[in-house]
Amino acid sequence: MSFRVIHIFLAVVFFFARTSFAQDVEHVDSPPRQRESHTLSARPHQLAGWQEVSEKIRAVRVYSVADGIIQETVFHREALQEAGELRVSGYVTGIVFLCEEPMTITVEGYKASDIIENPDGTFKVKHLGSIQPSDELIPALTEMNKRLRDRDHVPGGYSCFPRVFGDSIGPGDRVDITFEHEGTKYETAILQSGPHDVQTVLSNPGAESRPVTFRFLGTSAQQLREQISDFEQRLSAIAESIYHVEKTLNTRLVETVNIVGVGEIYDAVACDGSNDIWFYVTAFREEPLAELKTIASHESIHIYVDKNRVTRDPAIRKLFADLKGYDTLSLERFMIITAGEVPAEMAQQDAPTATLLALIDEKNFLEGMKGGHSGTSIEEFCTSFIHSLLVLDRLEQTIDRPLSFANAGDEPQTLSRQEQIAVLDDYIATINALIHVLSAEEPTAESRTFLRRGLDQATGLLEKLRQTT
Secondary structure, X not given: OOOOHHHHHHHHHHOOOOOXXXXXXXXXXXXXXXXXXXXXXXXXXXXXXXXXXXXXXXXXXXXXXXOOEEEEXXXXXXXXXXOOEEEOXXXXXXXEEEEOOOOEEEEOOEEOEEEEEOOOOOEEEOOXXXXXXXXOOOOOOOHHHHHHOOOOEEEEEEEEOOOOOOOOOOXXXXXXXXXXXXXXXXXXXXXXXXXXXXEEEEOOXXXXXXXXXXXXXXXXXXXXXXXXXXXXXXXXXXXXXXXXXXXXXXXXXXXXXXXXXXXXXXXXXXXXXXXXXXXXXXXXXXXOHHHHHHHHHHHHHHHHHHHOOHHHOHHHHHHHHHHHOOOOOOHHHHHHHHHOOOOOXXXXXXXXXXXXXXXXXXXXXXXXXXXXXXXXXXXXXXXXXXXHXXXXXXXXXXXXXXXOOOOOOOOXXXXXXXXXXXXXXXXXXXXXXXXXXXXXXXXXXXXXXXXXXXXXXXXXHHHHHHHOO
């Protein structure tokens, strides 16, 4: 399951028309893109300030979602000067501004981010990723531009994208934008179709439950209900899994489940600092109910891990570096210990001895499932590990089954008795590390009971295996 915030980068291909996407995301095709010409709203307004500001704007590129397709609409200076409001099909999911001079731009009250030039000549767009330059939208910098450069910032280049690609920027029928340059300020808007529809679902009607809010972006609950025969069952499956995780961990985690109507992205994600989950509509529609439950549980636990700052604990970081097989003096170990992550280009394959990373992958721990990539990051490791604790009754049968390893091709491997004992030692060490960090961050009787119950069960299995060796 590719379920972390980094996978919004798969949308980077839309940023420039001739850009190729260079991130390594498996089994994800680029969403379709449709280019449209601009249309403008003719609402009367004072144009004096706008004429002065718009002279400094080279182009505005708007990314919108309509009928499951990413659309690009480019408004050049001449079009911008005709009227103050812009109109696009669908709802807005991203905006790029290219100005002749630096200015301050806010979108829905938030300051637009600078576009940054990387040392290799590519450009970094916040919440989107690194992209290749394009003659169409990133012109050669003039001598004046060069004098205005602020370190690596592209002068006059700004962007606004949501943390999850395909989410909406503004909730209503308009996205409000303010341009400010040398004391002159002008307010305008992009007119859009209302991006979402909301439905509340009980996690377990007729029994102990809580309502879960579903937010539909680019589609409506009624449209999906007509297209998907088991639509209500899918909502219920997700809601039930969320409630099960929350009840077990004794904490409220998920505020909203977003169903994103970008048709060709097949994924689900959670974001650090957010209590939401995002399912892209194709995954929501096509995954079996059991897999939907697994995904919902996994993403809910991501929120738990982030909320309790689990990955910041030094003992957890050291344990993950050990499991990855990083040498004591390696740069990878140093970065894991100090920063909690290793850049993708530096990450090595899982060490052959890191059996625990394979054991806790959902595709191994949950028979019949296909997700899990606990070796890719410390966040995924902690999330999949806690997920395994929620179904710990499967531990013994899991270590007896052949395991699929991330770096061992498609051939599953059966563990020897000594390997089973070794992986249980690692499993118990991880529980003890979690007891330390979670007891400090969330000192509730329920969390301690949950972890110690898992510790007792794993320790009992280890003793059983040692007695039969």
